[in-house]
Amino acid sequence: MATIYTLYGRRAGAEMFIEKTLQALVGQFPDWRLTVFCNSQAEAVLRNVLPTAELEYIPWLDNQFKKAFWLEFLSFRVVGRRRFDVFWIPSGSAHFPGRWNVPSVITFLDMGTFLVKDQYDFKRTVYRKYLATPRSIRRGVAFTGISRTTVDNLITLFPRVKQASVIYPGPSPFPPPAPMDDPAGVIEKEIGLKTGPILFSPARTDYWGKGRDILLKAYAGYRRQSAEPLPLIMPGPQGEFHDTVMRDIAALGLDGYAIWPGRVSDACIEALYRVSRAMIMPSRIEGFGFPILEAMTRGVPVICSDAGSLPEVAGGAALVFPSGNAERLEEAMVRLDRTPALREDLIRKGRERCRLFSWEHAARQYGEVFRQAAGR
Numbered sequence: 257m258a259t260i261y262t263l264y265g266r267r268a269g270a271e272m273f274i275e276k277t278l279q280a281l282v283g284q285f286p287d288w289r290l291t292v293f294c295n296s297q298a299e300a301v302l303r304n305v306l307p308t309a310e311l312e313y314i315p316w317l318d319n320q321f322k323k324a325f326w327l328e329f330l331s332f333r334v335v336g337r338r339r340f341d342v343f344w345i346p347s348g349s350a351h352f353p354g355r356w357n358v359p360s361v362i363t364f365l366d367m368g369t370f371l372v373k374d375q376y377d378f379k380r381t382v383y384r385k386y387l388a389t390p391r392s393i394r395r396g397v398a399f400t401g402i403s404r405t406t407v408d409n410l411i412t413l414f415p416r417v418k419q420a421s422v423i424y425p426g427p428s429p430f431p432p433p434a435p436m437d438d439p440a441g442v443i444e445k446e447i448g449l450k451t452g453p454i455l456f457s458p459a460r461t462d463y464w465g466k467g468r469d470i471l472l473k474a475y476a477g478y479r480r481q482s483a484e485p486l487p488l489i490m491p492g493p494q495g496e497f498h499d500t501v502m503r504d505i506a507a508l509g510l511d512g513y514a515i516w517p518g519r520v521s522d523a524c525i526e527a528l529y530r531v532s533r534a535m536i537m538p539s540r541i542e543g544f545g546f547p548i549l550e551a552m553t554r555g556v557p558v559i560c561s562d563a564g565s566l567p568e569v570a571g572g573a574a575l576v577f578p579s580g581n582a583e584r585l586e587e588a589m590v591r592l593d594r595t596p597a598l599r600e601d602l603i604r605k606g607r608e609r610c611r612l613f614s615w616e617h618a619a620r621q622y623g624e625v626f627r628q629a630a631g632r
Contacts, residue, residue: 272429348392366543403565426615460495467538552606
């Protein structure tokens, strides 16, 4: 089988999902021959992640718009001569099948481009909405989604997709937590912040899509109500309308309390989880929501919106508020702050919830879809 994987400066949840799924496929099907068409950054990463895979570097893939040209007009020359049984497109809004005769299986992570205004800038919106996704729909022979919500949205938006399989990922694409003696020391060394317990909300600073506007308003209200308010730490790369996020922090009087440290290391993320009293995910759209299960695995209570797949993933083990409603988020934050028994109940339910997700099981499900698409 073959697939395509490109990196452009960041390895967020979507990128890590692809890497972890490929690792699981190799582990479950060691006799399969896997070829990955990749750009230079992805090739450097995959040499360590997938040492047994055949990596084929395509210079056209080093630029996102040249990638589209290669897929549409040139890729069939490369793919067509290789006799692949199946080609996996791991994100049907980021890539699309070329004009080749290899059966293509398309996975969709979310349909946010069609459902959330201003999720991406103009160029990315045009690419995803009018170029990649329609071609993936037309040229795919089988479809999967990483949540029931994503699959339902896909079929509603594109009626020509009559059926799609729901394949849940594992609980986190990152390595399992290791012992850490001094998480506060790790945090101080990396971002210069001396801290005790915190509220934690990891995501890029997408003002609208990731609900940063709602989070900051709710946090300001929580600070007014709490006797001992905790700082809010929001690590992640810059997102869409990042400057608006920073302006809101200043306008709400949250300088020094709501802190954006930028992108941090995996070790620092782990340390931040260790000192977190709650993980808050206020997104307006999510295809899955790995931080929910990451937090639950580590015994951190979760507050999340009811957008997209978040309540589906949380499965009754989180405090859920209506998407876009700052007042209800504030209420949830205050309630968790004042109710120790609720905190313990969420921790218990969260640990139980995580046991239902497995990368190995996901790989076996993908394997069955690939076999059917290839006619085997």
